[in-house]
Amino acid sequence: MMTLRHGGRAVAVLLALAAALAPGGAVAAGAPATPALTLPAPTGPHPVGTTWLHLTDHDRPDPWAPEQPRELMVSMWYPAAALVGAPAPYTTAAVSARVVAGTGLPLPPDVLTTVRTHARRDAPVRPNRHGWPLVLLSPGFSLSRESLTGLAEDLASRGYVVAGIDHPYEAYGVEFPDGRVVDCRACDEWGDGTAQKVIAGRTADVSFLLDRLTGPRPVWRGFVDRQRVAMVGHSIGGASAVRTLVTDPRVDAAADLDGTLFTPVGPTVRPVMLVGAERPADHSWVRDWPDLGGWKRWLTVTGSGHMSFTDRPVLGAQLGQDPGAIPAERQMLITREYVAAFVDRHLRARPAPLLDGPDPAYPEVTFR
Numbered sequence: 054m055m056t057l058r059h060g061g062r063a064v065a066v067l068l069a070l071a072a073a074l075a076p077g078g079a080v081a082a083g084a085p086a087t088p089a090l091t092l093p094a095p096t097g098p099h100p101v102g103t104t105w106l107h108l109t110d111h112d113r114p115d116p117w118a119p120e121q122p123r124e125l126m127v128s129m130w131y132p133a134a135a136l137v138g139a140p141a142p143y144t145t146a147a148v149s150a151r152v153v154a155g156t157g158l159p160l161p162p163d164v165l166t167t168v169r170t171h172a173r174r175d176a177p178v179r180p181n182r183h184g185w186p187l188v189l190l191s192p193g194f195s196l197s198r199e200s201l202t203g204l205a206e207d208l209a210s211r212g213y214v215v216a217g218i219d220h221p222y223e224a225y226g227v228e229f230p231d232g233r234v235v236d237c238r239a240c241d242e243w244g245d246g247t248a249q250k251v252i253a254g255r256t257a258d259v260s261f262l263l264d265r266l267t268g269p270r271p272v273w274r275g276f277v278d279r280q281r282v283a284m285v286g287h288s289i290g291g292a293s294a295v296r297t298l299v300t301d302p303r304v305d306a307a308a309d310l311d312g313t314l315f316t317p318v319g320p321t322v323r324p325v326m327l328v329g330a331e332r333p334a335d336h337s338w339v340r341d342w343p344d345l346g347g348w349k350r351w352l353t354v355t356g357s358g359h360m361s362f363t364d365r366p367v368l369g370a371q372l373g374q375d376p377g378a379i380p381a382e383r384q385m386l387i388t389r390e391y392v393a394a395f396v397d398r399h400l401r402a403r404p405a406p407l408l409d410g411p412d413p414a415y416p417e418v419t420f421r
Contacts, residue, residue, distance in 0.1 A: 055212055090371050091169040092203045093382050094366060096389065102133035102176030103141045106231050106272065110261045114154035115253040117222035117238045125258055126219040126227055128198050131276065132185060133176040136222060144199040147234045152197070153224030160372075161165030165199070168368065171206050181212075184278035186400040188267065189297075189304075190217040191290030193312075193363070194251065197224045200363045201287060207389045213396065214277050216262060220255055248289060248315035255293035259284065260301050267303065279406055280303065280371055281400040288312045289364050298323055306399035308392060310362040313337050322347035324399045326408075328391060330357045332399035348399070350408055351421035354379075354387055362388045381405060 095101055106127040115123045149165035188208055192200045198217035207361040221227045222238040229235075230296075239251060245250070265272050266281035283306040286294035291312030298307035299321050306324040314337035318325075323347050327338055331353060338351065358377030360366060370381035394405035409419060 054196075057346035075274075086408075089169070090164070090167050090368055092171065092206065092367060093173055093385055095210030097207065097212065099179060099210050099212060100136035100176070101172040101206050102168075102174075102178060103128060103130045103172035103209075104175050105129070105387075108262065108265055108272075110257075113257060113261070114252060115221065117242075118235075123261070124221060124229065125257070126198070126221070126229065127262060128202075128205070128217040129273070130172055130205045130215040130217070132179040132181070132212055132214075133160075133173060134179045135155055135177065136174050138173040140170050141174040142166060142170045143170050143202060144197065145228045147228045148197055148199070148226040150235070151236065155195075155225050163374075165262075168364075169204075172209070178207070180278050181276070181278075182241055183215040184276055185279050185397065186210060186281035186283070187214050187279075188215045188396055188400075189262070189282070189294075190215060191220070191255055191259070191284065191286035191293050192217070192224070192302060193286075193288030193290055194223060195225055195240055196287070196363070197227060200365065202410045203364045203367065204384050204388055204392060208393060208396070211393055211397075213400075214273070216266065217264060218255075218258060220251075220258055223251060241347045248292075248313075250309060251289055252293045252296050252316050256292070256297045256300050257299045259297045259304075261291070263301065263303050276390065279303070281309065283396045283400055285396075286310065286312060288359065289315070292316065295325060298325065306395065308395050310388070310392075311359050315343050317341060318344050320344045320346055324395075325350075326347040326395045328362065328388075329353050330359050330361060332354050335396040350395075352391065353419050354384075354420070355417045355419060357384060357387075357417070387417065393416065 078242030108125045110123040115124045124236050140382035144165050144205050146163045146166050153160050153162050190201045198219045208215045218226045221235045225237050227235050284294040284304050285308040287310040293316050294307040295309050298304045308326040310328050311330050318341040362386040366376045366381040366384045370376045392408040397403040398405035
């Protein structure tokens, strides 16, 4: 089967929950009818808070709905001053229903609202003298921002502000505070040039978000260190991360989690990490590797699938699906550890021996 790395409506359907909750995809016999869904606990020293932002770029029409300005929904995860309040919702009932509808599986429409997270909604931000380094997260095509919650919570617990971005009309569902829910127009319009249109739109989304987070009148004054910014994305979100690194000088480093580089990168000397699932080398990575003139790594996770870098394997296993060759929670552990090592090295100048070569603790990870 094809994966989202290569686009298309059929591919978007493939990457819906039915095929994406776990790489294996098979439902085990005797799976519980009403499973208790939960994400692994964050590993850092800080409690985690979260809040949702609704932002409107009045200077830019939406690329998929040009009659209206571009709107974004953003989840902010951050080190919290105290672990107060109830756990934050994973997603809304409307978004859960749209994801489930695309699977064809007999799951309750609100199943994703049952996922237990570890962040507390609107908990106070822990002060930091110079602000916290910022990591921007862009999900895969057809997926919403909650698909990277396990990674986001872990980074926040380690001392990062994390902004997970929903790109409207490129996900099965994005819900706004007034109750409007927009569907995936891009899924129905996929054709020649669509991937490039998605990437161009996402780079503009991120630049606008950076304006709002680090500009003269930031929405989060004092909590974000504008001098330390990285972007990480899954699938086409990863391609967008590398493209944004080239087009926006405020982004210091980018990591691509199994995303084809539909738009050639061009020369750059800023740090890039490519992390791929086990399959033949992506042709675009081979093409653009020589243009990455600074620090760079190309890692392959043996036994992984395209969705191994998201929450889906963990939730799929809890729904009774076979996670594949690597246990579900270990898939998330690998993603967390290598992404954290990357941003620690390039935003905090910390030693990151995981990135210096094969580590016996992670034999699944090989270096090009």
